[in-house]
Amino acid sequence: MRTLCGPSKVHWCSGTEDEYDEMCELLVQSGSFLKLNEKLRPRSYLCRSDPKDVARVESCTFICSNLKEDAGPTNNWCDPTEMKDKLMKLFKLPCLHSVGKPLQPGEQDVAWPCDPENTIIAHFPDDPSVMSFGSGYGGNALLGKKCYALRIASVLGKKEGWMAEHMLILGLTSPKGKKYYVCAAFPSACGKTNLAMLVPTIPGWTVRCVGDDIAWLHVGEDGRLYAINPEAGFFGVAPGTSEYSNRSAMQTCKKNSIFTNVALTPEGDIWWEGMTKEQPAELIDWTGQKWTPGCGRKAAHPNSRYTTPASQCPVIDPDWANPNGVPVSAIIFGGRRNSLIPLVTEAFTWQHGVFMGSIISSELTAAAEGTVGDVRRDPFAMLPFCGYNMGDYFGHWNDFRRFLGYNSPKIFYVNWFRRDEKGDFIWPGFGENSRVLKWICKRIGRNPTGKSIRTPIGHVPTLGGIDLGGLDVSLETMRKLLHVDVDEWLKEIPAIRRYYQQFGDKVPAALQDELVQLEERLHELEEEPPTTNAKLLSWVNDMRTLCGPSKVHWCSGTEDEYDEMCELLVQSGSFLKLNEKLRPRSYLCRSDPKDVARVESCTFICSNLKEDAGPTNNWCDPTEMKDKLMKLFKGCMKGRT
Numbered sequence: 033m034r035t036l037c038g039p040s041k042v043h044w045c046s047g048t049e050d051e052y053d054e055m056c057e058l059l060v061q062s063g064s065f066l067k068l069n070e071k072l073r074p075r076s077y078l079c080r081s082d083p084k085d086v087a088r089v090e091s092c093t094f095i096c097s098n099l100k101e102d103a104g105p106t107n108n109w110c111d112p113t114e115m116k117d118k119l120m121k122l123f124k125l126p127c128l129h130s131v132g133k134p135l136q137p138g139e140q141d142v143a144w145p146c147d148p149e150n151t152i153i154a155h156f157p158d159d160p161s162v163m164s165f166g167s168g169y170g171g172n173a174l175l176g177k178k179c180y181a182l183r184i185a186s187v188l189g190k191k192e193g194w195m196a197e198h199m200l201i202l203g204l205t206s207p208k209g210k211k212y213y214v215c216a217a218f219p220s221a222c223g224k225t226n227l228a229m230l231v232p233t234i235p236g237w238t239v240r241c242v243g244d245d246i247a248w249l250h251v252g253e254d255g256r257l258y259a260i261n262p263e264a265g266f267f268g269v270a271p272g273t274s275e276y277s278n279r280s281a282m283q284t285c286k287k288n289s290i291f292t293n294v295a296l297t298p299e300g301d302i303w304w305e306g307m308t309k310e311q312p313a314e315l316i317d318w319t320g321q322k323w324t325p326g327c328g329r330k331a332a333h334p335n336s337r338y339t340t341p342a343s344q345c346p347v348i349d350p351d352w353a354n355p356n357g358v359p360v361s362a363i364i365f366g367g368r369r370n371s372l373i374p375l376v377t378e379a380f381t382w383q384h385g386v387f388m389g390s391i392i393s394s395e396l397t398a399a400a401e402g403t404v405g406d407v408r409r410d411p412f413a414m415l416p417f418c419g420y421n422m423g424d425y426f427g428h429w430n431d432f433r434r435f436l437g438y439n440s441p442k443i444f445y446v447n448w449f450r451r452d453e454k455g456d457f458i459w460p461g462f463g464e465n466s467r468v469l470k471w472i473c474k475r476i477g478r479n480p481t482g483k484s485i486r487t488p489i490g491h492v493p494t495l496g497g498i499d500l501g502g503l504d505v506s507l508e509t510m511r512k513l514l515h516v517d518v519d520e521w522l523k524e525i526p527a528i529r530r531y532y533q534q535f536g537d538k539v540p541a542a543l544q545d546e547l548v549q550l551e552e553r554l555h556e557l558e559e560e561p562p563t564t565n566a567k568l569l570s571w572v573n574d575m576r577t578l579c580g581p582s583k584v585h586w587c588s589g590t591e592d593e594y595d596e597m598c599e600l601l602v603q604s605g606s607f608l609k610l611n612e613k614l615r616p617r618s619y620l621c622r623s624d625p626k627d628v629a630r631v632e633s634c635t636f637i638c639s640n641l642k643e644d645a646g647p648t649n650n651w652c653d654p655t656e657m658k659d660k661l662m663k664l665f666k667g668c669m670k671g672r673t
Contacts, residue, residue: 033128036120063143065290069300074287078302080318081169081293084148087335088171088178090416093153095183097420102157104421105534115154119163122150129173132166144168155179157187157419170267170292170337181246181262183419189248190420190428193435198413199247200228201259201358203349204469207236212473215247215259215441216364217413219394223366223448223461225268229280229347232466234499239466240349241280242358243342244268250357251435258357263342270294270336272306277462280347281338289340293318295331304332361476366446367394367410372520373447375459375498375513376468377490378475382433384490385443387546390426391528392445409531423538430540444472445490450513458509471498483570486577487516488553494573496566507564518554525551562586578662581669 034042045051056077059065065077095103096112103109122132132147151166162179164172171178185196199215206212218224228244243261252258268281270291275282285291295303296316303312311331317323318333342348351358365388367373379385389412408415411422418425433440446468448461471493474482484491492514495507528547532539561569563586576584587593598619601607607619637645638654645651 037128037130038134062141066296068291068296068302072299072301073289076285076287076289076291076302078291078294078296080144080320081333082144082146082148083319085144085146085151085167085169086293086333087169088416089151089153089167089169092151092166093172093416094155095419096154096156098158102420102424104418104423104425104538106415106418106422107420110154112156112158115152116156116163119152119154119165122152122165128162129164129175130166131168131173153179155183155419157184160184160187170339174267177246177263177267178417181248182414182417185248185262185419186414186417186425187419190424194248194250195428195432197247197249198245198417199259199363200224200244201242201247201261201360202228202230203240203242203351203358204473205238205240206470206473210473212361212476213242213259213358214362214364214469214472215249215360216366216446217389217392218366219368219392219410219413219415220269222368222394223465225266225273225281226278226462227465229278229284229345230466230469231279231347231463232469233463233503234466234470234501237466237470239347239469240352241342241345241347242349242352248357249360252356252359254439255437256439257360257436257441259360260355260357261342261352265339265341266345267337267339270304270307270338271332271334273304273338274307277306280345284342284345285338285340286344288344289338291336291338293333293336294338295323304336305330360441362441362444362472364444364446364472365389365392365412366448367392367413368449369393369407369447370449370451370455372517372524373445373450374489374492374516375447375450376471377445377487377492378472378484379443379445379490382436382440382443383430383542384546386426386429387543387550388443388445388490389429390543391531409527421535421538423535423540426535426543427538427540430542442472442476444475452512459513460503460505464503467499467503483566483573485569485573488518488550488556489516489521492516494566494569495564511564522551522554525554556583562588578665579669580667581672583673585673 056065059079060067060077065079068076068078091108093108094110094115095107096110096115097103098112100109122130131145132150133142133145135141146168147166149166151172153162153164153167153172155162162175162184164175164179167173182196182198189195197215197217199217201213201215204212204214216224216227218227225244228241230239232239242259243263244266246261246263248260248262250258250260266281266284273281291302295318297303297312298314303315311325313324315323315331317329317331318336323329323331342352349358363385377388379388391409392411392413393407393409411426412429414425415422448459448465450458452458471482474480475484475491483494483497485494495510495514498510500510525547532544532547561572563569572584595617598607601621602609602619607621610618610620633650635650636652636657637649638652638657639645640654642651
């Protein structure tokens, strides 16, 4: 590499504190770093990138597998020999990542060297190796992060039976001391870091952060799923981060931190949009220009970042660096949608949960290329980070269930971002998301206590299912947050089908079946319950689970309903309509010959005490009778309404 890149000097990194300070000082001297006020922000620095080098560059990111089909339709592909030949001609700097700016003798360096015209981030999964050229931005330059820990690791995971995922890992502890570890996958800037460091608003619950971006998932010796955080720090989006939205992140980056493309205050500290309620009167913006509130420009770039050690986080989990990982109780997928997706949905099965993960869609953010506000499908939040064919990736997720057996975590889908007709968010989010996490924890296990209603897209909480104590959110708002719009979902079906088509026969048949079943359930959906009584809704849901009907009908008692039900019975052959002139609106039905009268010998009074039933009634112990009946009622309404 020294012969290839031609550096003036080679430095072997030791990872010591002294080395870090020395490197930072060199960057200050070169103009790449600006040291912040030591009293306000100890051992911290500001750097400003080239305006053309501010985010991951997906159009220049390649998966160079030997076979094009292994990269799949969602990745850029190039023949590995051809790409290596091209990159070998470009590399002229100290390491296999290069900013692409060789210095001639006596040439003055620039603060942020880069080569946007020749930027390439190439992955060679069959080696495996990575070569990145032309960009100094974190996602393109820190090869151990997205490049190795996700794109290359995802390929290794498929080969070796584990998974590398774009997920946060957090630990929740209930007031009774029960701890749950949860992994969650969100597209960039959808609240992943805020959730990882969440400060709960519900009394008695605590959250501890294991990691905010990447999780390596494997099956432990006990058969459970375990998650490892392979990173040592946080690389978070700065705008919108504040003491209100993420107090822990603000405390974490108070020292020993590097800030990229944020604004500089006159006191030598940093600032970005959303950090404080009031804007400063004067700043130096991310491009180095003087900034005032009315100048019409952003003070910080929308994708500006803070880089800070995870060990400084005030809510870091005691097991965050455990090489064996932490046991996972639930997996959460999420995106940013104005409508369509309810606040929280539980998958029916692991396979259904994989289907939910495969159809994640979210509005674009500044962290990725494209038009901000557009919606793109981002399966498992891994679209930019999967190192092989996404169709095969779906299959790996679906097949992973066989390694877990009965220990597989439940899967959920959340959406904090639903809006009302005025365009305002209707869920407060941030710390209040702990209320959703509490419901998720109560759904974990084989005997969940969290109340839910079955819908065509999964189980959603009852109106009273989520703890709203002390929160000013009305039941009507909760109805909107949990509403499943059948028409909107039916419009989504063709879009999902078109998305699947690009993967051809790589899409697992199981996921195609899930799509068909979703459409069928949407067409069969019964009307909205005519009540908000939480106990009644919960009981009906329990009975539905027990009896297993295809559909539930809420009786209104109207004349129209009577006529409709009679017509259905005529069509099924149970009723025979009589002569309308002789016997208007009347019907004949014929019973089974063995079911023609009351059966007193099968009629019981199941009081706790036999003497309370008396000698004239048949008696049975209520526990014994209920046990017998529960077995009879299990699935008794399958295929019926």
